[in-house]
Amino acid sequence: MTQRLELFGEPGTGKTSLLRSATASTAGLMAPDQALLHYYFQHRNKGILAALYRLGIPIDWFRSKRHFRKSVAHRARRSLMVDSPRAYVDCAKVFYRALATIQARDHELVHIAHSFERSMAVALVAEALNSSAFVLQDEGFLQRGLSLLVRNAAEEPVQQYFATIPAPGAIIRVSVEREERLRRLHGRGAASGREQLAEAFQLTDWQSAQAVEHGVAAMRARDIPVFEVDGSKPTDEQIRLLRTQVEQVPDA
Numbered sequence: 001m002t003q004r005l006e007l008f009g010e011p012g013t014g015k016t017s018l019l020r021s022a023t024a025s026t027a028g029l030m031a032p033d034q035a036l037l038h039y040y041f042q043h044r045n046k047g048i049l050a051a052l053y054r055l056g057i058p059i060d061w062f063r064s065k066r067h068f069r070k071s072v073a074h075r076a077r078r079s080l081m082v083d084s085p086r087a088y089v090d091c092a093k094v095f096y097r098a099l100a101t102i103q104a105r106d107h108e109l110v111h112i113a114h115s116f117e118r119s120m121a122v123a124l125v126a127e128a129l130n131s132s133a134f135v136l137q138d139e140g141f142l143q144r145g146l147s148l149l150v151r152n153a154a155e156e157p158v159q160q161y162f163a164t165i166p167a168p169g170a171i172i173r174v175s176v177e178r179e180e181r182l183r184r185l186h187g188r189g190a191a192s193g194r195e196q197l198a199e200a201f202q203l204t205d206w207q208s209a210q211a212v213e214h215g216v217a218a219m220r221a222r223d224i225p226v227f228e229v230d231g232s233k234p235t236d237e238q239i240r241l242l243r244t245q246v247e248q249v250p251d252a
Helices: 016-024 033-040 048-052 058-065 067-082 086-099 106-128 142-149 156-164 178-192 193-205 206-220 234-245
Strands: 004-008 133-135 170-175 224-230
Touching: 004 016, 004 106, 004 142, 004 206, 016 033, 016 133, 016 234, 033 106, 033 133, 086 106, 086 142, 086 156, 106 133, 106 142, 142 156, 142 206, 156 206, 170 206, 206 224, 224 234
Parallel strands: 004 133, 004 170, 170 224
Antiparallel strands: none
């Protein structure tokens, strides 16, 4: 079993940027798509690509093939969801019960559901892999709980969801001052042509901050370690701190 670490925080704190930089520069840390690829090839015995993998072709070569990577991720998720452990099934039931209480357009609910399935697949992969590495996840179960809270899902199923989340090895909370978060979101929206999405994040920023505190408290109540990273610090400094924290994660 490979331990899983969840990055957690409001939009705009730099979780994804930290994940990319940390997994690219730190031995023993895998990004979610790396984990999915390893799982896929460990369970696939036929084909030229599987043979190349067993010959030691670096996993980054496979990750560079974008369409192939997306296809593999889809196949891995589909195979994993067929026969999930009971704890994951129970968590999914509670999540979808909470999701059903949200007043939103169908396409938004479908997007949240797909995000949850991706979170679940990565967690299942971490359990299935036989590796001493850690899987670092920026869109994990706890981040999906934030999605529920920000959209005003009913309190009772959300509380139950936090209580049934399969426990990660640790939570890495990434935080940034509100003004800096909003500046980043505005810049991200302008750069990607998704200004409306950035504006939506800004409008719900106060709810996100409250939801993060709620999620952190729920994990601490379950004795799951919560570490802190200042997302406003230089990336190299964040990575050094993250490496120190990973060494403190209890054995599974």
